[in-house]
Amino acid sequence: MLDPPFREPPKYDPNTPGIVVGGPVDDVSITLRIFGDDLDPEEITALFRVQPTSSCKKGDVFRGKHYDRLEKTGKWLYAKDHVQDNLDTIVRDLLANLPDDLTIWTSITDRFSVDLFLGVWMRDWNRGFDLKHETLKHLSDRRLEIGFDIYCDTTQPELDIHDIG
16 A cells, blocks of 8 residues: 555645645546346335436337437436545445345346446546556446546646756
């Protein structure tokens, strides 16, 4: 284990020339996503014993503000939006709300497309995160793929960096 933590940026000192880079990501959204043509959201809810954030069956009518559409596949989503914490902790906390019984996970991953999807927001460049081996094992044991969308606030002014060497 690194001491101090690897992702901590150096402390900013306005009297020292240079720029500070690095550090943890700023915000994360996380969603467990389950998709399938024959998915019954009530079955997944009963197995997981948590209410989904969003769900539908294939063919359900989605009523939008400007148009209606038929859902192309069934879905069951369980999401936590924009939380500020260590990404590893966020993943473990979400999984802690779901069953530990791996036979439940196997029955779902055998029949449906299942993943853990994370949106990662940074307010500056060169940010990062780590997932501990215990967290990766929890994901692997549940046969969960993990996907990332990474966003950076590009409204920051351009940096004026000169090579003086």
